[in-house]
Amino acid sequence: MTNLKAVGVPPDLVPVFQAAEERIKGFFDTVKPLTEHGRIEIGGTRFMWAQARGMALAFRDTIAEIYGEKGTEQILYKFGHSLGAQEARAFIERFNLKDPVEKLAAGPVYFAYTGWAFVEFLPSSRPAPNEDCILTYNHPGSFEAEFFLMDKKKADHPICFINAGYSSGWSAESFGLPLESREVTCQARGDEHCTFVMTHRTKILDRVEKFRELLKTKKRAEITTEDLL
Amino acid sequence: MKVGEFKFDEHLAFKPEQGRILFKDQRMVMMSADSFGDLLKEIVDIGGVNMARVFMRRFGQTAGKNDARTIKNTLSPDTDIDWLALGPAIHSWEGIVRAVPEVIDIDRASGKFYMKGTWEDSFFAEQYLKHYGKSKDPVCWLLTGYATGYTSEFFGKKLLATEPTCKGKGDDMCRFEIKSEE
Numbered sequence: 001m002t003n004l005k006a007v008g009v010p011p012d013l014v015p016v017f018q019a020a021e022e023r024i025k026g027f028f029d030t031v032k033p034l035t036e037h038g039r040i041e042i043g044g045t046r047f048m049w050a051q052a053r054g055m056a057l058a059f060r061d062t063i064a065e066i067y068g069e070k071g072t073e074q075i076l077y078k079f080g081h082s083l084g085a086q087e088a089r090a091f092i093e094r095f096n097l098k099d100p101v102e103k104l105a106a107g108p109v110y111f112a113y114t115g116w117a118f119v120e121f122l123p124s125s126r127p128a129p130n131e132d133c134i135l136t137y138n139h140p141g142s143f144e145a146e147f148f149l150m151d152k153k154k155a156d157h158p159i160c161f162i163n164a165g166y167s168s169g170w171s172a173e174s175f176g177l178p179l180e181s182r183e184v185t186c187q188a189r190g191d192e193h194c195t196f197v198m199t200h201r202t203k204i205l206d207r208v209e210k211f212r213e214l215l216k217t218k219k220r221a222e223i224t225t226e227d228l229l
Numbered sequence: 230m231k232v233g234e235f236k237f238d239e240h241l242a243f244k245p246e247q248g249r250i251l252f253k254d255q256r257m258v259m260m261s262a263d264s265f266g267d268l269l270k271e272i273v274d275i276g277g278v279n280m281a282r283v284f285m286r287r288f289g290q291t292a293g294k295n296d297a298r299t300i301k302n303t304l305s306p307d308t309d310i311d312w313l314a315l316g317p318a319i320h321s322w323e324g325i326v327r328a329v330p331e332v333i334d335i336d337r338a339s340g341k342f343y344m345k346g347t348w349e350d351s352f353f354a355e356q357y358l359k360h361y362g363k364s365k366d367p368v369c370w371l372l373t374g375y376a377t378g379y380t381s382e383f384f385g386k387k388l389l390a391t392e393p394t395c396k397g398k399g400d401d402m403c404r405f406e407i408k409s410e411e
Contacts, residue, residue, distance in 0.1 A: 003246075006246065036321075036327065038349060040323075040324030045261055046262040050323075051256070058287070063284070075275065082264075083268070090263070114258055114260065115248065115249055115258040116248060118245075140247075143249070
């Protein structure tokens with residue numbers, strides 16, 4: 001695992017992620033706070049700040065009050081997915097990115113620069129634009145788990161649905177595939193890491209199950225792509 | 230701190246190596262206004278306009294309340310008016326809207342609170358118009374929620390922000406008014 005400034009990646013993925021880091025750093029260096037207009041613009045696009053606590057807790061609690069507990073997690077995931085896809089579309093278009101892996105690599109770095117999370121890929125990741133695409137990764141310091149715990153709650157299942165949705169939305173947009181992501185372990189329920197598995201929609205249940213089973217006998221970093229295929 | 234001295238970006242700490250951005254001790258995230266507009270659209274699609282209004286108001290209210298606390302605890306406003314005025318200032322710096330207070334009439338002893346002004350370039354009105362066109366009613370729900378939360382926390386009493394005119398319903402300007410809830 002090589003830790004770049006804004007993402008941790010297996011050694012063979014370093015060059016493409018390094019290029020993404022340079023591109024994204026340049027993008028955020030152009031932030032223009034037009035305070036006299038109540039606007040922030042980056043490359044002509046309007047951006048805004050939001051409190052992470054609000055996104056993690058107020059957002060969740062308000063949805064739960066209105067729509068009930070049952071649908072809340074699906075809504076959070078769907079929101080994250082749309083957000084990731086929307087941000088990816090805009091970014092890919094702005095930089096006229098063509099290569100699917102190059103498009104994908106921008107996601108985690110952009111995610112870190114916008115304050116959502118640091119992404120640490122695991123060795124079992126295989127970013128391929130086909131049904132064998134598997135991405136396994138940790139989100140150290142996931143804002144959702146962090147605020148959940150700060151609120152003195154303890155979950156009985158993984159709760160980082162916005163994170164899961166955002167990364168699958170960005171990746172699905174990059175590869176033009178229906179990719180889905182599931183969190184398999186979560187700090188909010190006392191696990192050591194918030195760890196996610198992302199893959200093709202038709203394979204997600206099977207590969208998540210395999211990952212969970214493998215975690216009983218192996219460390220995360222020892223699981224290989226072949227184990228999951 | 231006086232409101233005129235406040236510069237949001239001086240208090241921001243970018244930590245991409247941790248995937249976090251801090252405004253004082255408060256963790257922040259950045260997103261495009263279009264993405265927030267998509268969220269609005271999804272919530273309307275799921276629960277209708279009335280549900281979206283309730284949702285956005287509550288969401289804004291919590292954010293306003295948190296901001297008022299953070300400002301009080303970490304920026305040490307010189308005066309009551311500085312504390313109050315830092316709310317709209319932060320909203321401008323956050324890229325949400327340019328809030329311009331025109332009348333501030335408060336008296337803690339008698340419990341009187343009245344504030345009004347304009348909201349210029351509201352991202353919320355902009356996004357509503359983009360997705361739904363002109364509304365029959367004011368639409369800057371997130372902003373009225375935020376103003377309600379911020380001022381209620383500031384004043385220690387339940388206040389209510391309303392939007393008498395709104396660009397989202399075809400008015401020339403978004404205007405706000407905040408007073409005691411009756």
